[in-house]
Amino acid sequence: xxxxxxxxxxxxxxxxxxxxxxxxxxxxxxxxxxxxxxxxxxxxxxxxxxxxxxxxxxxxxxxxxxxxxxxxxxxxxxxxxxxxxxxxxxxxxxxxxxxxxxxxxxxxxxxxxxxxxxxxxxxxxxxxxxxxxxxxxxxxxxxxxxxxxxxxxxxxxxxxxxxxxxxxxxxxxxxxxxxxxxxxxxx
Amino acid sequence: xxxxxxxxxxxxxxxxxxxxxxxxxxxxxxxxxxxxxxxxxxxxxxxxxxxxxxxxxxxxxxxxxxxxxxxxxxxxxxxxxxxxxxxxxxxxxxxxxxxxxxxxxxxxxxxxxxxxxxxxxxxxxxxxxxxxxxxxxxxxxxxxxxxxxxxxxxxxxxxxxxxxxxxxxxxxxxxxxxxxxxxxxxx
Numbered sequence: 001x002x003x004x005x006x007x008x009x010x011x012x013x014x015x016x017x018x019x020x021x022x023x024x025x026x027x028x029x030x031x032x033x034x035x036x037x038x039x040x041x042x043x044x045x046x047x048x049x050x051x052x053x054x055x056x057x058x059x060x061x062x063x064x065x066x067x068x069x070x071x072x073x074x075x076x077x078x079x080x081x082x083x084x085x086x087x088x089x090x091x092x093x094x095x096x097x098x099x100x101x102x103x104x105x106x107x108x109x110x111x112x113x114x115x116x117x118x119x120x121x122x123x124x125x126x127x128x129x130x131x132x133x134x135x136x137x138x139x140x141x142x143x144x145x146x147x148x149x150x151x152x153x154x155x156x157x158x159x160x161x162x163x164x165x166x167x168x169x170x171x172x173x174x175x176x177x178x179x180x181x182x183x184x185x186x187x
Numbered sequence: 188x189x190x191x192x193x194x195x196x197x198x199x200x201x202x203x204x205x206x207x208x209x210x211x212x213x214x215x216x217x218x219x220x221x222x223x224x225x226x227x228x229x230x231x232x233x234x235x236x237x238x239x240x241x242x243x244x245x246x247x248x249x250x251x252x253x254x255x256x257x258x259x260x261x262x263x264x265x266x267x268x269x270x271x272x273x274x275x276x277x278x279x280x281x282x283x284x285x286x287x288x289x290x291x292x293x294x295x296x297x298x299x300x301x302x303x304x305x306x307x308x309x310x311x312x313x314x315x316x317x318x319x320x321x322x323x324x325x326x327x328x329x330x331x332x333x334x335x336x337x338x339x340x341x342x343x344x345x346x347x348x349x350x351x352x353x354x355x356x357x358x359x360x361x362x363x364x365x366x367x368x369x370x371x372x373x374x
Contacts (some may be wrong), residue, residue, distance in 0.1 A: 123259050
């Protein structure tokens, strides 16, 4: 059922304009031609892409973060992640963000998968890396105005939080479930 | 490590304004006070919430969709989903969207979990329902300008597509991995 890029359902751009440009959000307002020839509007956010890291210690525990997320007015438990800077490779973003946010570095890095969190209104993609054997000397380098708590936890405990509804960030949920499948396959 | 709503990392709203109001996107531009007392800007999208349905036939196969997603300029394989209308319960949204998009209805419905796809710039939440034993009489009721293809597929095939990188929509990835865990537990 998966198809290539030349889709029979494709929508073709007729006009595109910048609807809003803030410090962080870049909103586009496009007019498209639908498969039946009629016109429609498509509003969407242009995003540079992001990287999420699943950092694993030598004993198998995970490095995670607790961070306040303003749009939802509460803390979230997450894996480290951040936006790709212009000209940066996703691997470099991952290694930079992991060190900045948590102080962990090194280890064996492997690209696991790419996911899309907001397909109806953003072109954001998230590259997910597994980083096994990371180490820390206790320093980190948070951006100004960035506040987050770093902790380590075993996968079974994190999966329990997931099933209790205490971990709900989609990228983090996917990271935990993906890692669980990998470990079951190795076992 | 999970904490309650009264977070030590909380950001308090100092000012809030409408930055952009389109046909679809509602962008807020807020000023907040950070935990150290300094000020910062927070741009985010106000969203009414959405519902995703994992529709399962009596033989265990899944009802899925192929849909073109304009921001990413390609087709995606997804579970049926849609936005919650004003005053509508999530269960009613799920039953309405499933019928409109696929023609399937009925069955035994169960809320599985709630996830948040865009915690850094949207308050969107997605309520995920499992709907087992759905049936179709072959009609559906697509919204005007909505084009999508409906098909059925077994979970093993869908998981294979997932591992091949052919299914990358985060809500759909979570639905498949969650269902796989449920079935393994029952087996």
